[in-house]
Amino acid sequence: xxxxxxxxxxxxxxxxxxxxxxxxxxxxxxxxxxxxxxxxxxxxxxxxxxxxxxxxxxxxxxxxxxxxxxxxxxxxxxxxxxxxxxxxxxxxxxxxxxxxxxxxxxxxxxxxxxxxxxxxxxxxxxxxxxxxxxxxxxxxxxxxxxxxxxxxxxxxxxxxxxxxxxxxxxxxxxxxxxxxxxxxxxxxxxxxxxxxxxxxxxxxxxxxxxxxxxxxxxxxxxxxxxxxxxxxxxxxxxxxxxxxxxxxxxxxxxxxxxxxxxxxxxxxxxxxxxxxxxxxxxxxxxxxxxxxxxxxxxxxxxxxxxxxxxxxxxxxxxxxxxxxxxxxxxxxxxxxxxxxxxxxxxxxxxxxxxxxxxxxxxxxxxxxxxxxxxxxxxxxxxxxxxxxxxxxxxxxxxxxxxxxxxxxxxxxxxxxxxxxxxxxxxxxxxxxxxxxxxxxxxxxxxxxxxxxxxxxxxxxxxxxxxxxxxxxxxxxxxxxxxxxxxxxxxxxxxxxxxxxxxxxxxxxxxxxxxxxxxxxxxxxxxxxxxxxxxxxxxxxx
Numbered sequence: 061x062x063x064x065x066x067x068x069x070x071x072x073x074x075x076x077x078x079x080x081x082x083x084x085x086x087x088x089x090x091x092x093x094x095x096x097x098x099x100x101x102x103x104x105x106x107x108x109x110x111x112x113x114x115x116x117x118x119x120x121x122x123x124x125x126x127x128x129x130x131x132x133x134x135x136x137x138x139x140x141x142x143x144x145x146x147x148x149x150x151x152x153x154x155x156x157x158x159x160x161x162x163x164x165x166x167x168x169x170x171x172x173x174x175x176x177x178x179x180x181x182x183x184x185x186x187x188x189x190x191x192x193x194x195x196x197x198x199x200x201x202x203x204x205x206x207x208x209x210x211x212x213x214x215x216x217x218x219x220x221x222x223x224x225x226x227x228x229x230x231x232x233x234x235x236x237x238x239x240x241x242x243x244x245x246x247x248x249x250x251x252x253x254x255x256x257x258x259x260x261x262x263x264x265x266x267x268x269x270x271x272x273x274x275x276x277x278x279x280x281x282x283x284x285x286x287x288x289x290x291x292x293x294x295x296x297x298x299x300x301x302x303x304x305x306x307x308x309x310x311x312x313x314x315x316x317x318x319x320x321x322x323x324x325x326x327x328x329x330x331x332x333x334x335x336x337x338x339x340x341x342x343x344x345x346x347x348x349x350x351x352x353x354x355x356x357x358x359x360x361x362x363x364x365x366x367x368x369x370x371x372x373x374x375x376x377x378x379x380x381x382x383x384x385x386x387x388x389x390x391x392x393x394x395x396x397x398x399x400x401x402x403x404x405x406x407x408x409x410x411x412x413x414x415x416x417x418x419x420x421x422x423x424x425x426x427x428x429x430x431x432x433x434x435x436x437x438x439x440x441x442x443x444x445x446x447x448x449x450x451x452x453x454x455x456x457x458x459x460x461x462x463x464x465x466x467x468x469x470x471x472x473x474x475x476x477x478x479x480x481x482x483x484x485x486x487x488x489x490x491x492x493x494x495x496x497x498x499x500x501x502x503x504x505x506x507x508x509x510x511x512x513x514x515x516x517x518x519x520x521x522x523x524x525x526x527x528x529x530x531x532x533x534x535x536x537x538x539x540x541x542x543x544x545x546x547x548x549x550x551x552x553x554x555x556x557x558x559x560x561x562x563x564x565x566x567x568x569x570x571x572x573x574x575x576x577x578x579x580x581x582x583x584x585x586x587x588x589x590x591x592x593x594x595x596x597x598x599x600x601x
Contacts, residue, residue: 087304089323090577090597096300097323097578097597099590100316102308102451103480104279109259110244111180114189114519115484116500116589122241123588124284124301127269129155129174129223130238132587134580134594138236138504142169142245142268142291143223150230150540155223155238162289163247164267171223173245179210180251181242189488189518190242192511193502195537196234198226201516230540233505239587240502270296270593279306297580297596308451323575324590328452329387332571340573344390348585349500349568350399350509353461356493357561358523362442363493367432369560372494373418374425375468382566385460386453390569393417397513397556398549399567401585402506405546409506413550415557422468429469443472447492450477457496487521495521498568501586506549510536513552513561524561 087098105118110126113119131141140146143155161169181188182203194200198214214226227234237243246258247266254264262276270292271284282303286296305316310328314335317325327335327342335342353372355363363369378393392400396415404412433439446461448454458475465471473494478486487495501508511517514533515525532555535548556562574581580595 087302087321089320089575092597092599095298095597097298098302098304098321099324100305100307100313100322101303104306106481106484107259108265110241110246111177111186111188113241119241120588121273121282123591124271124593125267125269125273126244128238128244132239132584134582138239148235151227153225153234158291160291161268164272164287164289166289169245169268171217171221173247174223175215175217176248177244177246178215179213182213183210192517193237193240193242196228196231198228229538232540232542232545233503233507236503236505271301295594298592301592310452317573323578325573327571332388335573343572343574345570345583346390347568347570348399348401349498350394350397350564351498351566351568353563353565354495354497354522355561356490356522358490361493362444365432366560367428371425371428371469372465373560373563374421375464376563377420378565385457386566388569389571392567394564394567396553397562397564398506398509398553405542409546409549413553425469441471443474444493445474445476446494446496447476447483447486448496449480449483490521490523504586507536510549510552513556522561526555526559529555
């Protein structure tokens, strides 16, 4: 077997391999008799360690192999996962677990598995990126700061085996958190057995979800097979999901779909036109995410100066960016850090607390640059480093911003393109001036975006610190009154517009093509997307 996917090979070598390999070596997109499908990923999953995972690629795999207390059903409703029933009060959440919830080694999933996992997330030595998402749990913040031991975390096992979660304060969104991967269970004995390799290989991941990861050839292939021990296995039709290809190239993935090698293909701007010309049926999906520029505002970086951030914002046109640069159906211009699907008090937040588009004014941008140079007593602004992912889309948007800032403001921009894993590493270390970023919601509440800029959030990669912003996040976090919470979110929105630690560029969308014989695929705003859990293959003609 080759050590890298065929899609990444030079064409001449690919033809030689095709001649050498038997036909059966090429996976088919769908197979009715065996109920198996083949799909493609754009990136290698960086890690399947649920304690430290942060990216959507890894979540796709984890969402099929692991399960938390709650999950989302086919209609997007929150339903029981490992938890069979639950009770919520302003002070506590109690979850009673299913007796037939099992790990793939046959052992029972217990409340202790959740206690162990959550304590690991809150342990400050772990430095879990999503640790702050657990702040509503009693003592979580003090534990993460090292002021209390992890055993003080407000989560324990009751006498009857239920999971008891004590809350720091009333929480209007905490139930929806239970579907997030950070809250998934981890079996302590297995975790301690595999050590630092937890989630790094198929053999170091223990499943309790609909599928089990049975093979993982890094950079090339993953196989997820139906988990016969899953409590709801009778409702799972697919026997195998094979990630047969890992390639960032949009055109390669389209060709794989056309050649009946993969069952679903997401399209880029250039492949949307190709697919339309071939007469293929395009589907669109508002994925609920937000793309944005993240500015490194730490001392010593050029973007610590608000004038420079405001200058960049003054020359950016979201309409042009969405329609001319990205050019993918489903994308929409963004004027706020809070996407349009988020709930407000009675309707959508963006309708109840509207934001006017920022005027495009290059002359004002140049004035701001001039004032900044005078203030700093310099004739030049140091070249800016723009961090992005190595991909066709990453290249395109990087070149667009590089040209825009040079032509309108005279700013030099050096593009730093990295593999997905290296990109995440550099962003965590703050090794950038501007970072092209995107964020997809973790749970069904505006907090999933609001606390990203809180000073304590591990995903606040730009180092933004604003005590007033933090104060309003606390209000949003600790109140159960929706009007109070949304008024607080509106204050946060105003601060972000004024301070500009981030510049929203677009609300994300997805254009894709689905194999006509594959049914039951769910596209999700929250959780694993696409979700093949309840998919099935229809018989051929």
